[in-house]
Structure formats: structure tokens, C-alpha cells
Amino acid sequence: MARLREVLFEFYQVGDYVKVSAVDPITLTEVSIVGSAHVGQHELERIAANKLRYVLRKQDRQTPLKARRGLSV
Numbered sequence: 001m002a003r004l005r006e007v008l009f010e011f012y013q014v015g016d017y018v019k020v021s022a023v024d025p026i027t028l029t030e031v032s033i034v035g036s037a038h039v040g041q042h043e044l045e046r047i048a049a050n051k052l053r054y055v056l057r058k059q060d061r062q063t064p065l066k067a068r069r070g071l072s073v
Contacts, residue, residue, distance in 0.1 A: 007022050007023065008022070017036065018039075020033050020044045
């Protein structure tokens with residue numbers, strides 16, 4: 001699951017920092033990062049999307065093979 005078709009982003013700025021949440025709308029997995037408000041939006045999105053990919057790959061490795069194929073366990 002290295003490629004994400006769609007990622008939803010939410011930005012919340014507090015002073016010099018921005019909290020960025022990234023959500024995979026298919027699995028509803030959400031991750032967050034905090035970065036400098038002086039960094040560009042695209043860079044913050046890239047970092048958050050990379051973290052989301054990492055978490056999804058980790059979850060996929062922990063899921064039993066039968067469950068991945070849609071079979072009941």
C-alpha cells in the first residue's frame with residue numbers, strides 16, 4: 001500500500017506552529033504532525049503523507065493474510 005489515491009489534510013495553526021492531520025478516506029486512518037508555520041504547505045503535506053504511508057504499511061504487515069484477502073478469520 002505504498003501509493004495513496006487520496007489524502008485529506010487539515011491544518012491548524014497555533015502561533016509559529018502548524019498541526020497537520022492526514023487521513024486516508026478508505027481506511028479512515030489518521031496521523032498528525034507538527035511543524036513550523038514558516039515551512040511551505042506542500043512540504044508539510046509531503047511529510048504528513050509519508051507518515052500516513054508508513055502507518056498504513058505497518059498496519060498492513062500486522063494484518064493476518066486471511067483478513068487481507070477479505071476472508072473471515
